[in-house]
Amino acid sequence: MNIKKHIPNLITLLNLFCGCIALVFVSKDQFEMAFFFVCLGIFLDFFDGFFARLFKVSGPLGLQLDSLADMVTSGVVPGFVMFKMMSSSSAAMSEGYLQFFPYLGFIITLGSCFRLAKFNIDTRQTDSFIGLPTPANALFILSLRLVLDYYSADSLMVFEILTEKWVLLVVTLLSAYILNAEIPLFSLKIKKFSFKDNALQIIFLLLSLMLLVFFQYLGIPLLIIFYVLLSVVTNKWLKK
Template sequence: MNIKKHIPNLITLLNLFCGCIALVFVSKLDFEMAFYFVCLGIFLDFFDGFFARLFKVSSPLGLQLDSLADMVTSGVVPGYVMFMLLVGDNDPFSPQGMVAFLGFIVTLGSCYRLANFNIDTRQTDSFIGLPTPANALFILSMPLILSTYESGFIHQLLSNQWVLLGITIISAYILNAEIPLFSLKIKKFNFKDNALQIIFLLLSLLLLIFFSFLGVALIIIFYVLLSVAMNTIQKK
Protein backbone atom coordinates (compact mmCIF):
# COMPACT_ATOMS: atom_id res chain seq x y z
CA MET A 1 0.00 0.00 0.00
CA ASN A 2 1.43 3.36 -1.08
CA ILE A 3 0.73 5.67 1.88
CA LYS A 4 2.25 8.67 0.11
CA LYS A 5 -0.52 8.84 -2.48
CA HIS A 6 -3.13 9.28 0.28
CA ILE A 7 -1.35 12.12 2.12
CA PRO A 8 -2.44 14.95 -0.25
CA ASN A 9 -6.07 13.77 -0.18
CA LEU A 10 -5.98 13.56 3.62
CA ILE A 11 -4.74 17.17 3.76
CA THR A 12 -7.54 18.17 1.38
CA LEU A 13 -10.11 16.51 3.66
CA LEU A 14 -8.64 18.41 6.62
CA ASN A 15 -9.26 21.60 4.62
CA LEU A 16 -12.90 20.52 4.26
CA PHE A 17 -13.06 19.74 8.00
CA CYS A 18 -11.82 23.26 8.77
CA GLY A 19 -14.58 24.64 6.57
CA CYS A 20 -17.19 22.62 8.46
CA ILE A 21 -15.90 23.91 11.79
CA ALA A 22 -15.92 27.47 10.42
CA LEU A 23 -19.60 27.06 9.51
CA VAL A 24 -20.41 26.12 13.10
CA PHE A 25 -18.59 29.20 14.39
CA VAL A 26 -20.46 31.43 11.91
CA SER A 27 -23.75 30.00 13.19
CA LYS A 28 -22.61 31.01 16.70
CA LEU A 29 -21.68 34.50 15.40
CA ASP A 30 -18.06 33.84 16.33
CA PHE A 31 -16.66 35.34 13.14
CA GLU A 32 -13.10 35.56 14.42
CA MET A 33 -12.77 31.81 15.01
CA ALA A 34 -14.50 31.20 11.66
CA PHE A 35 -11.88 33.45 10.03
CA TYR A 36 -9.00 31.54 11.64
CA PHE A 37 -10.36 28.14 10.59
CA VAL A 38 -10.84 29.35 7.02
CA CYS A 39 -7.23 30.60 7.10
CA LEU A 40 -6.14 27.15 8.30
CA GLY A 41 -8.18 25.52 5.55
CA ILE A 42 -6.57 27.75 2.92
CA PHE A 43 -3.14 26.92 4.36
CA LEU A 44 -3.92 23.20 4.02
CA ASP A 45 -5.28 23.81 0.52
CA PHE A 46 -1.84 25.09 -0.50
CA PHE A 47 -0.03 22.12 0.97
CA ASP A 48 -2.18 19.38 -0.55
CA GLY A 49 -1.00 20.44 -3.99
CA PHE A 50 2.56 20.90 -2.70
CA PHE A 51 2.73 17.33 -1.39
CA ALA A 52 1.00 15.93 -4.48
CA ARG A 53 3.75 17.44 -6.61
CA LEU A 54 6.47 16.45 -4.13
CA PHE A 55 5.39 12.80 -4.04
CA LYS A 56 4.38 12.82 -7.73
CA VAL A 57 0.94 11.47 -6.89
CA SER A 58 -1.31 14.05 -8.55
CA SER A 59 -4.56 12.48 -9.67
CA PRO A 60 -8.01 13.37 -11.08
CA LEU A 61 -9.49 12.31 -7.72
CA GLY A 62 -7.26 14.79 -5.90
CA LEU A 63 -8.32 17.56 -8.29
CA GLN A 64 -12.02 16.90 -7.66
CA LEU A 65 -11.53 16.58 -3.89
CA ASP A 66 -9.67 19.88 -3.85
CA SER A 67 -12.53 21.73 -5.53
CA LEU A 68 -15.17 20.09 -3.34
CA ALA A 69 -13.27 21.01 -0.16
CA ASP A 70 -12.76 24.58 -1.42
CA MET A 71 -16.47 24.78 -2.18
CA VAL A 72 -17.18 24.54 1.54
CA THR A 73 -14.23 26.46 3.00
CA SER A 74 -14.08 29.20 0.37
CA GLY A 75 -17.61 29.05 -1.01
CA VAL A 76 -20.28 28.09 1.51
CA VAL A 77 -18.61 29.77 4.50
CA PRO A 78 -18.28 33.27 2.94
CA GLY A 79 -21.80 33.01 1.55
CA TYR A 80 -23.10 32.17 5.02
CA VAL A 81 -21.14 35.06 6.53
CA MET A 82 -22.67 37.46 4.00
CA PHE A 83 -26.10 36.03 4.81
CA MET A 84 -25.53 36.67 8.53
CA LEU A 85 -24.36 40.23 7.86
CA LEU A 86 -27.42 40.95 5.73
CA VAL A 87 -29.99 39.34 8.02
CA GLY A 88 -28.81 41.16 11.16
CA ASP A 89 -31.47 40.90 13.86
CA ASN A 90 -34.28 40.21 11.38
CA ASP A 91 -36.20 36.97 10.99
CA PRO A 92 -34.71 35.46 7.81
CA PHE A 93 -38.21 34.48 6.65
CA SER A 94 -39.69 37.93 7.15
CA PRO A 95 -40.07 40.18 4.06
CA GLN A 96 -37.10 42.29 5.18
CA GLY A 97 -34.99 39.33 6.29
CA MET A 98 -35.43 37.31 3.08
CA VAL A 99 -33.13 39.74 1.26
CA ALA A 100 -30.31 38.15 3.26
CA PHE A 101 -30.56 34.96 1.17
CA LEU A 102 -29.05 36.96 -1.69
CA GLY A 103 -25.79 36.74 0.28
CA PHE A 104 -25.47 33.19 -1.01
CA ILE A 105 -24.80 34.65 -4.46
CA VAL A 106 -21.22 34.59 -3.17
CA THR A 107 -21.53 30.80 -2.85
CA LEU A 108 -23.03 30.44 -6.33
CA GLY A 109 -20.25 32.57 -7.85
CA SER A 110 -17.63 30.51 -6.00
CA CYS A 111 -19.15 27.24 -7.25
CA TYR A 112 -19.08 28.40 -10.86
CA ARG A 113 -15.52 29.66 -10.43
CA LEU A 114 -14.27 26.34 -9.00
CA ALA A 115 -15.98 24.28 -11.71
CA ASN A 116 -14.60 26.52 -14.45
CA PHE A 117 -11.11 26.48 -12.93
CA ASN A 118 -10.92 22.70 -13.32
CA ILE A 119 -11.40 22.89 -17.08
CA ASP A 120 -9.59 26.17 -17.80
CA THR A 121 -6.08 25.32 -19.03
CA ARG A 122 -5.03 28.99 -18.96
CA GLN A 123 -4.76 29.13 -15.17
CA THR A 124 -1.76 26.92 -14.51
CA ASP A 125 0.73 29.65 -13.49
CA SER A 126 -1.56 32.60 -12.81
CA PHE A 127 -5.24 33.31 -12.26
CA ILE A 128 -8.07 34.70 -14.35
CA GLY A 129 -10.59 36.13 -11.93
CA LEU A 130 -10.15 36.30 -8.17
CA PRO A 131 -9.35 32.91 -6.55
CA THR A 132 -12.03 31.70 -4.12
CA PRO A 133 -9.68 31.65 -1.07
CA ALA A 134 -8.85 35.34 -1.58
CA ASN A 135 -12.52 36.18 -1.94
CA ALA A 136 -13.35 34.17 1.19
CA LEU A 137 -10.77 36.08 3.23
CA PHE A 138 -12.19 39.37 1.97
CA ILE A 139 -15.77 38.44 2.96
CA LEU A 140 -14.77 36.96 6.33
CA SER A 141 -12.78 40.07 7.21
CA MET A 142 -15.89 42.24 7.00
CA PRO A 143 -17.62 41.31 10.31
CA LEU A 144 -14.22 41.59 12.03
CA ILE A 145 -13.73 45.07 10.57
CA LEU A 146 -17.20 45.98 11.85
CA SER A 147 -16.31 44.83 15.36
CA THR A 148 -13.01 46.72 15.22
CA TYR A 149 -14.55 49.98 14.00
CA GLU A 150 -17.71 50.20 16.11
CA SER A 151 -18.52 53.69 14.82
CA GLY A 152 -17.53 56.04 12.04
CA PHE A 153 -17.59 55.89 8.25
CA ILE A 154 -16.27 52.33 7.84
CA HIS A 155 -18.85 50.92 10.27
CA GLN A 156 -21.70 52.81 8.59
CA LEU A 157 -20.53 51.65 5.18
CA LEU A 158 -20.35 47.95 6.05
CA SER A 159 -23.60 48.12 8.02
CA ASN A 160 -25.54 49.35 5.00
CA GLN A 161 -27.60 46.57 3.44
CA TRP A 162 -27.30 48.06 -0.05
CA VAL A 163 -23.52 48.26 0.24
CA LEU A 164 -23.41 44.62 1.36
CA LEU A 165 -25.59 43.57 -1.59
CA GLY A 166 -23.29 45.54 -3.90
CA ILE A 167 -20.23 43.77 -2.45
CA THR A 168 -22.02 40.43 -2.91
CA ILE A 169 -22.67 41.06 -6.61
CA ILE A 170 -19.19 42.47 -7.26
CA SER A 171 -17.68 39.50 -5.41
CA ALA A 172 -19.47 36.98 -7.63
CA TYR A 173 -18.47 38.97 -10.72
CA ILE A 174 -14.77 39.35 -9.81
CA LEU A 175 -14.53 35.60 -9.13
CA ASN A 176 -15.48 34.85 -12.72
CA ALA A 177 -14.35 37.97 -14.59
CA GLU A 178 -11.85 37.69 -17.44
CA ILE A 179 -9.29 39.66 -15.44
CA PRO A 180 -5.78 38.17 -15.41
CA LEU A 181 -4.21 38.40 -11.94
CA PHE A 182 -0.46 38.14 -11.54
CA SER A 183 0.94 35.01 -9.93
CA LEU A 184 2.27 35.17 -6.38
CA LYS A 185 4.56 32.20 -6.96
CA ILE A 186 8.28 32.91 -6.58
CA LYS A 187 10.04 30.59 -9.02
CA LYS A 188 13.57 32.02 -8.95
CA PHE A 189 15.25 33.29 -5.81
CA ASN A 190 16.29 36.71 -7.07
CA PHE A 191 14.72 40.16 -6.81
CA LYS A 192 14.80 41.01 -10.51
CA ASP A 193 12.52 38.17 -11.61
CA ASN A 194 10.20 38.52 -8.61
CA ALA A 195 10.18 42.27 -7.93
CA LEU A 196 6.41 42.62 -8.26
CA GLN A 197 5.64 39.64 -6.02
CA ILE A 198 8.18 40.64 -3.36
CA ILE A 199 7.01 44.27 -3.22
CA PHE A 200 3.39 43.15 -3.06
CA LEU A 201 4.10 40.69 -0.23
CA LEU A 202 6.06 43.30 1.75
CA LEU A 203 3.28 45.88 1.37
CA SER A 204 0.74 43.22 2.36
CA LEU A 205 2.72 42.50 5.52
CA LEU A 206 2.72 46.22 6.38
CA LEU A 207 -1.03 46.46 5.79
CA LEU A 208 -1.62 43.51 8.14
CA ILE A 209 0.63 44.99 10.83
CA PHE A 210 -0.94 48.45 10.77
CA PHE A 211 -4.57 47.67 9.89
CA SER A 212 -5.16 44.08 11.12
CA PHE A 213 -8.41 42.72 9.66
CA LEU A 214 -9.00 45.86 7.58
CA GLY A 215 -5.57 45.13 6.11
CA VAL A 216 -6.86 41.77 4.81
CA ALA A 217 -9.59 43.47 2.78
CA LEU A 218 -7.18 46.17 1.57
CA ILE A 219 -4.69 43.51 0.40
CA ILE A 220 -7.32 41.77 -1.75
CA ILE A 221 -8.48 45.09 -3.25
CA PHE A 222 -4.86 46.12 -3.84
CA TYR A 223 -4.11 42.78 -5.52
CA VAL A 224 -6.98 43.18 -8.00
CA LEU A 225 -6.26 46.86 -8.75
CA LEU A 226 -2.52 46.25 -9.17
CA SER A 227 -3.23 43.36 -11.57
CA VAL A 228 -5.57 45.57 -13.62
CA ALA A 229 -2.93 48.32 -13.71
CA MET A 230 -0.22 45.85 -14.78
CA ASN A 231 -2.49 44.47 -17.54
CA THR A 232 -3.15 47.99 -18.83
CA ILE A 233 0.57 48.83 -18.87
CA GLN A 234 1.45 45.60 -20.70
CA LYS A 235 -1.23 46.23 -23.35
CA LYS A 236 0.21 49.68 -24.01
Protein backbone atom coordinates in the same frame (compact mmCIF):
# COMPACT_ATOMS: atom_id res chain seq x y z
CA MET B 1 -0.20 -0.10 0.15
CA ASN B 2 1.30 3.22 -0.93
CA ILE B 3 0.61 5.59 1.99
CA LYS B 4 2.21 8.55 0.22
CA LYS B 5 -0.49 8.75 -2.43
CA HIS B 6 -3.16 9.26 0.25
CA ILE B 7 -1.39 12.07 2.14
CA PRO B 8 -2.43 14.92 -0.23
CA ASN B 9 -6.08 13.77 -0.20
CA LEU B 10 -6.00 13.51 3.60
CA ILE B 11 -4.75 17.11 3.79
CA THR B 12 -7.56 18.15 1.42
CA LEU B 13 -10.12 16.45 3.66
CA LEU B 14 -8.66 18.32 6.65
CA ASN B 15 -9.30 21.54 4.70
CA LEU B 16 -12.92 20.44 4.33
CA PHE B 17 -13.04 19.62 8.05
CA CYS B 18 -11.83 23.15 8.87
CA GLY B 19 -14.57 24.55 6.66
CA CYS B 20 -17.21 22.53 8.51
CA ILE B 21 -15.92 23.77 11.88
CA ALA B 22 -15.92 27.36 10.56
CA LEU B 23 -19.60 26.97 9.61
CA VAL B 24 -20.43 25.94 13.18
CA PHE B 25 -18.66 29.03 14.56
CA VAL B 26 -20.45 31.31 12.07
CA SER B 27 -23.78 29.87 13.21
CA LYS B 28 -22.81 30.88 16.77
CA ASP B 29 -21.66 34.37 15.67
CA GLN B 30 -18.09 33.55 16.66
CA PHE B 31 -16.58 35.09 13.55
CA GLU B 32 -12.99 35.33 14.76
CA MET B 33 -12.85 31.57 15.33
CA ALA B 34 -14.51 31.02 11.96
CA PHE B 35 -11.84 33.23 10.37
CA PHE B 36 -9.10 31.21 12.07
CA PHE B 37 -10.41 27.89 10.73
CA VAL B 38 -10.88 29.29 7.24
CA CYS B 39 -7.25 30.49 7.33
CA LEU B 40 -6.16 27.03 8.52
CA GLY B 41 -8.17 25.43 5.71
CA ILE B 42 -6.56 27.73 3.13
CA PHE B 43 -3.13 26.88 4.56
CA LEU B 44 -3.88 23.17 4.15
CA ASP B 45 -5.23 23.85 0.66
CA PHE B 46 -1.80 25.13 -0.34
CA PHE B 47 0.02 22.09 1.00
CA ASP B 48 -2.16 19.38 -0.51
CA GLY B 49 -0.99 20.43 -3.98
CA PHE B 50 2.58 20.81 -2.72
CA PHE B 51 2.70 17.23 -1.41
CA ALA B 52 0.90 15.88 -4.47
CA ARG B 53 3.68 17.33 -6.64
CA LEU B 54 6.38 16.25 -4.18
CA PHE B 55 5.21 12.63 -4.10
CA LYS B 56 4.23 12.71 -7.80
CA VAL B 57 0.72 11.48 -7.07
CA SER B 58 -1.32 14.25 -8.72
CA GLY B 59 -4.49 12.95 -10.31
CA PRO B 60 -8.13 13.70 -11.18
CA LEU B 61 -9.39 12.48 -7.80
CA GLY B 62 -7.24 15.01 -5.95
CA LEU B 63 -8.39 17.79 -8.28
CA GLN B 64 -12.06 17.05 -7.62
CA LEU B 65 -11.55 16.66 -3.87
CA ASP B 66 -9.71 19.97 -3.76
CA SER B 67 -12.58 21.84 -5.41
CA LEU B 68 -15.20 20.15 -3.21
CA ALA B 69 -13.27 21.08 -0.05
CA ASP B 70 -12.78 24.65 -1.27
CA MET B 71 -16.49 24.84 -2.03
CA VAL B 72 -17.21 24.56 1.69
CA THR B 73 -14.25 26.44 3.20
CA SER B 74 -14.10 29.23 0.60
CA GLY B 75 -17.61 29.11 -0.82
CA VAL B 76 -20.28 28.17 1.71
CA VAL B 77 -18.59 29.85 4.69
CA PRO B 78 -18.31 33.38 3.15
CA GLY B 79 -21.87 33.07 1.81
CA PHE B 80 -23.09 32.18 5.30
CA VAL B 81 -21.14 35.09 6.81
CA MET B 82 -22.75 37.51 4.33
CA PHE B 83 -26.15 35.97 5.15
CA LYS B 84 -25.47 36.75 8.81
CA MET B 85 -24.40 40.32 8.05
CA MET B 86 -27.48 40.93 5.92
CA SER B 87 -29.71 39.39 8.60
CA SER B 88 -28.40 41.91 11.12
CA SER B 89 -28.89 44.80 8.70
CA SER B 90 -32.46 43.72 7.99
CA ALA B 91 -33.42 42.87 11.56
CA ALA B 92 -36.17 45.52 11.62
CA MET B 93 -37.56 44.38 8.25
CA SER B 94 -39.03 40.99 9.06
CA GLU B 95 -42.19 41.46 7.04
CA GLY B 96 -42.82 41.26 3.31
CA TYR B 97 -40.23 40.39 0.70
CA LEU B 98 -37.38 41.90 2.75
CA GLN B 99 -37.47 38.91 5.07
CA PHE B 100 -35.85 36.96 2.22
CA PHE B 101 -33.20 39.63 1.59
CA PRO B 102 -30.40 38.01 3.66
CA TYR B 103 -30.54 34.88 1.50
CA LEU B 104 -29.03 36.94 -1.31
CA GLY B 105 -25.76 36.63 0.59
CA PHE B 106 -25.48 33.10 -0.78
CA ILE B 107 -24.92 34.58 -4.24
CA ILE B 108 -21.28 34.50 -3.08
CA THR B 109 -21.57 30.73 -2.69
CA LEU B 110 -23.07 30.39 -6.17
CA GLY B 111 -20.30 32.53 -7.67
CA SER B 112 -17.68 30.47 -5.84
CA CYS B 113 -19.16 27.22 -7.13
CA PHE B 114 -19.09 28.47 -10.72
CA ARG B 115 -15.53 29.75 -10.25
CA LEU B 116 -14.26 26.41 -8.93
CA ALA B 117 -15.96 24.39 -11.68
CA LYS B 118 -14.56 26.70 -14.34
CA PHE B 119 -11.08 26.53 -12.82
CA ASN B 120 -11.00 22.73 -13.17
CA ILE B 121 -11.42 22.89 -16.94
CA ASP B 122 -9.53 26.13 -17.66
CA THR B 123 -6.04 25.33 -18.96
CA ARG B 124 -5.02 29.00 -18.81
CA GLN B 125 -4.73 29.08 -15.02
CA THR B 126 -1.74 26.83 -14.41
CA ASP B 127 0.70 29.57 -13.35
CA SER B 128 -1.62 32.50 -12.60
CA PHE B 129 -5.30 33.22 -12.02
CA ILE B 130 -8.13 34.62 -14.09
CA GLY B 131 -10.62 36.07 -11.66
CA LEU B 132 -10.15 36.28 -7.90
CA PRO B 133 -9.38 32.87 -6.30
CA THR B 134 -12.06 31.66 -3.88
CA PRO B 135 -9.73 31.61 -0.82
CA ALA B 136 -8.88 35.30 -1.32
CA ASN B 137 -12.57 36.13 -1.70
CA ALA B 138 -13.41 34.18 1.46
CA LEU B 139 -10.80 36.12 3.45
CA PHE B 140 -12.20 39.37 2.04
CA ILE B 141 -15.76 38.62 3.16
CA LEU B 142 -14.84 37.27 6.60
CA SER B 143 -12.49 40.18 7.27
CA LEU B 144 -15.35 42.63 6.63
CA ARG B 145 -17.28 41.05 9.49
CA LEU B 146 -14.24 41.28 11.76
CA VAL B 147 -13.73 44.92 10.77
CA LEU B 148 -17.31 45.54 11.90
CA ASP B 149 -16.54 43.95 15.27
CA TYR B 150 -13.24 45.70 15.89
CA TYR B 151 -13.67 49.14 14.30
CA SER B 152 -17.35 50.07 14.50
CA ALA B 153 -17.05 51.17 18.14
CA ASP B 154 -14.48 53.78 17.09
CA SER B 155 -16.04 54.80 13.78
CA LEU B 156 -19.73 55.42 13.17
CA MET B 157 -19.02 55.55 9.43
CA VAL B 158 -17.63 52.00 9.44
CA PHE B 159 -20.69 50.77 11.33
CA GLU B 160 -23.13 52.52 8.99
CA ILE B 161 -21.41 51.25 5.84
CA LEU B 162 -21.08 47.63 6.93
CA THR B 163 -24.63 47.41 8.28
CA GLU B 164 -26.34 49.03 5.27
CA LYS B 165 -28.18 46.25 3.42
CA TRP B 166 -27.78 47.79 -0.03
CA VAL B 167 -24.02 48.22 0.47
CA LEU B 168 -23.80 44.56 1.48
CA LEU B 169 -25.78 43.57 -1.61
CA VAL B 170 -23.39 45.52 -3.84
CA VAL B 171 -20.41 43.83 -2.12
CA THR B 172 -22.07 40.45 -2.66
CA LEU B 173 -22.68 41.05 -6.37
CA LEU B 174 -19.18 42.45 -6.90
CA SER B 175 -17.74 39.45 -5.07
CA ALA B 176 -19.55 36.97 -7.34
CA TYR B 177 -18.51 39.00 -10.39
CA ILE B 178 -14.82 39.38 -9.56
CA LEU B 179 -14.56 35.64 -8.88
CA ASN B 180 -15.52 34.93 -12.49
CA ALA B 181 -14.33 38.05 -14.29
CA GLU B 182 -11.88 37.67 -17.17
CA ILE B 183 -9.24 39.61 -15.24
CA PRO B 184 -5.76 38.04 -15.21
CA LEU B 185 -4.16 38.30 -11.75
CA PHE B 186 -0.42 37.98 -11.41
CA SER B 187 0.95 34.92 -9.69
CA LEU B 188 2.49 35.24 -6.23
CA LYS B 189 4.75 32.24 -6.83
CA ILE B 190 8.48 32.99 -6.82
CA LYS B 191 10.12 30.56 -9.23
CA LYS B 192 13.56 32.13 -9.63
CA PHE B 193 15.73 33.68 -6.94
CA SER B 194 16.13 36.96 -8.79
CA PHE B 195 14.75 40.36 -7.76
CA LYS B 196 14.45 41.42 -11.39
CA ASP B 197 12.24 38.44 -12.26
CA ASN B 198 10.15 38.75 -9.08
CA ALA B 199 10.14 42.50 -8.42
CA LEU B 200 6.35 42.79 -8.62
CA GLN B 201 5.76 39.86 -6.27
CA ILE B 202 8.37 41.01 -3.74
CA ILE B 203 7.11 44.60 -3.67
CA PHE B 204 3.53 43.38 -3.30
CA LEU B 205 4.43 41.03 -0.44
CA LEU B 206 6.32 43.79 1.41
CA LEU B 207 3.40 46.21 1.02
CA SER B 208 1.04 43.45 2.13
CA LEU B 209 3.04 42.95 5.31
CA MET B 210 2.90 46.69 6.03
CA LEU B 211 -0.87 46.80 5.51
CA LEU B 212 -1.43 43.87 7.86
CA VAL B 213 0.87 45.28 10.55
CA PHE B 214 -0.64 48.78 10.53
CA PHE B 215 -4.30 47.99 9.80
CA GLN B 216 -4.68 44.41 11.09
CA TYR B 217 -8.08 43.02 9.99
CA LEU B 218 -8.82 46.13 7.94
CA GLY B 219 -5.62 45.45 6.05
CA ILE B 220 -7.03 42.22 4.58
CA PRO B 221 -9.78 43.73 2.38
CA LEU B 222 -7.45 46.62 1.49
CA LEU B 223 -4.79 44.10 0.50
CA ILE B 224 -7.12 42.10 -1.75
CA ILE B 225 -8.48 45.24 -3.44
CA PHE B 226 -4.89 46.40 -3.98
CA TYR B 227 -3.98 43.00 -5.48
CA VAL B 228 -6.79 43.21 -8.05
CA LEU B 229 -6.07 46.85 -8.95
CA LEU B 230 -2.33 46.23 -9.24
CA SER B 231 -3.00 43.28 -11.55
CA VAL B 232 -5.23 45.41 -13.78
CA VAL B 233 -2.62 48.19 -13.97
CA THR B 234 0.18 45.68 -14.63
CA ASN B 235 -1.79 44.00 -17.43
CA LYS B 236 -2.41 47.32 -19.17
CA TRP B 237 1.24 48.32 -18.81
CA LEU B 238 2.45 45.01 -20.29
CA LYS B 239 0.16 45.41 -23.29
CA LYS B 240 1.77 48.74 -24.22
